[in-house]
Amino acid sequence: MSHYQKPDGRQKLVVIGNGMGSVRFLEQLFAGGQCPFQVTVLSEEDCPGYNRIQLSKLLAGSVDLEGIHLKSATWYQQQGIKLLMGEDYRAIQIDRSLKRVVTQGDETFDYDRLVLATGSLPNQIPVPGADLQGVLAFRSLADVDLMLEAGQGQAVVIGGGLLGLECGSGLAKRGMSVTIVDNMPIPMARQLDQHAGHLLRKELERRGIAFRSSATLKSYEGVDGRVCGVQIDGEYLPASLVVVTAGVRPNIQLMQEAGLKCDRGVLVNDRLQTSDPDIFTVGECAQMQLTSGQETQSLLFGLVAPVYRHAEIVAASLLGDQSQTFTPVPIPTNLKVDGINLFSSGEFNPSCFVEKSDEQSDEISREEVITLDASDAGIYRKLVLQNNRIKGVLLYGDVSDGLWYQTLMESGTDISAIRQQLIFGQRFLAA
Numbered sequence: 001m002s003h004y005q006k007p008d009g010r011q012k013l014v015v016i017g018n019g020m021g022s023v024r025f026l027e028q029l030f031a032g033g034q035c036p037f038q039v040t041v042l043s044e045e046d047c048p049g050y051n052r053i054q055l056s057k058l059l060a061g062s063v064d065l066e067g068i069h070l071k072s073a074t075w076y077q078q079q080g081i082k083l084l085m086g087e088d089y090r091a092i093q094i095d096r097s098l099k100r101v102v103t104q105g106d107e108t109f110d111y112d113r114l115v116l117a118t119g120s121l122p123n124q125i126p127v128p129g130a131d132l133q134g135v136l137a138f139r140s141l142a143d144v145d146l147m148l149e150a151g152q153g154q155a156v157v158i159g160g161g162l163l164g165l166e167c168g169s170g171l172a173k174r175g176m177s178v179t180i181v182d183n184m185p186i187p188m189a190r191q192l193d194q195h196a197g198h199l200l201r202k203e204l205e206r207r208g209i210a211f212r213s214s215a216t217l218k219s220y221e222g223v224d225g226r227v228c229g230v231q232i233d234g235e236y237l238p239a240s241l242v243v244v245t246a247g248v249r250p251n252i253q254l255m256q257e258a259g260l261k262c263d264r265g266v267l268v269n270d271r272l273q274t275s276d277p278d279i280f281t282v283g284e285c286a287q288m289q290l291t292s293g294q295e296t297q298s299l300l301f302g303l304v305a306p307v308y309r310h311a312e313i314v315a316a317s318l319l320g321d322q323s324q325t326f327t328p329v330p331i332p333t334n335l336k337v338d339g340i341n342l343f344s345s346g347e348f349n350p351s352c353f354v355e356k357s358d359e360q361s362d363e364i365s366r367e368e369v370i371t372l373d374a375s376d377a378g379i380y381r382k383l384v385l386q387n388n389r390i391k392g393v394l395l396y397g398d399v400s401d402g403l404w405y406q407t408l409m410e411s412g413t414d415i416s417a418i419r420q421q422l423i424f425g426q427r428f429l430a431a
Contacts (some may be wrong), residue, residue: 011037016117037113058170092104118252134226136243150241156243166189220242227240271325390408
């Protein structure tokens with residue numbers, strides 16, 4: 001079947017979504033100047049793509065709206081990209097037999113190649129009152145606008161992970177009284193150990209944020225259709241605003257209905273190509289299954305670094321370079337709250353010093369923990385070593401050596417020669 005082409009010979013490329021991954025993909029696609037495609041971008045949001053990571057700083061007032069936009073509308077025009085924005089341009093159907101995308105406004109767009117960058121959707125907690133006005137997620141500019149409209153008052157944030165803490169801190173800086181409700185015993189339990197978690201909670205409490213840890217949300221309570229509080233284990237917390245940060249799930253309904261192979265996300269190979277060879281995926285909606293030996297690793301992507309790598313690979317592939325493939329690496333976590341420095345990467349939570357036998361090689365694998373605790377000075381460090389290589393890094397207070405540790409971990413460097421000084425950081429090696 002011959003593809004329809006413009007009179008100038010270029011094939012049609014349609015991109016669904018204009019988030020951070022989509023913008024990076026477009027940057028890479030046009031980096032060399034001449035692009036071989038006629039590009040149309042469909043975005044249900046009514047503004048060009050922006051830095052979603054900076055939403056917490058926008059909420060806190062640390063940056064303004066202009067400061068989080070990635071590219072201006074003028075940039076798209078200069079590249080010859082047709083950027084179509086708003087609810088009418090939300091893609092609602094992919095007809096793979098006709099190679100056509102249908103939008104909510106009943107417009108159709110033919111494609112030769114299609115890139116899906118639909119991102120993720122916030123998880124909802126299935127308890128009574130979830131549809132009350134004033135119960136929000138924290139995923140978009142529209143969510144931030146609604147939070148700012150709430151003004152001062154009492155806010156409850158559901159979830160003590162990275163996003164919940166950033167949201168709670170931002171609301172507190174705007175003058176709201178904030179309580180964070182979390183079902184885990186410490187904040188950021190997936191990234192921190194007990195000690196670092198307690199240090200972080202203590203600092204946030206000093207800033208006026210209250211915590212209800214190891215707590216279960218029972219219901220949202222409302223009056224006249226608007227939230228007025230939440231009920232947790234044996235306690236009622238009044239609130240004029242409730243923000244739910246209970247994780248996300250890949251936004252794949254469009255792909256499922258189009259008959260693409262999906263699991264939790266849309267399944268892709270290591271070049272981000274779906275089960276349809278003319279359709280590629282970038283970002284949080286993708287799920288990759290990588291096989292090493294007898295083990296299969298299923299990967300979803302919620303951080304920006306791998307999403308940007310997706311963008312680079314897909315752009316290269318569409319420009320004719322089929323050699324680039326995705327290889328997972330440990331991704332560090334950084335908390336974006338003013339005045340709190342935190343770095344976490346890899347594995348760092350073994351229960352003790354462990355010796356275990358490797359059945360395939362009969363070698364002894366020794367896992368060791370090195371810590372530096374200067375809590376009185378607001379500094380805590382923890383390294384996990386295995387066979388004299390760094391397996392995990394946790395830094396609180398002073399994160400200046402984070403990228404150095406990260407490089408040693410990714411490269412698998414044998415640290416035997418610097419083991420005694422390792423916990424103190426790179427600058428002490430020459431001492």
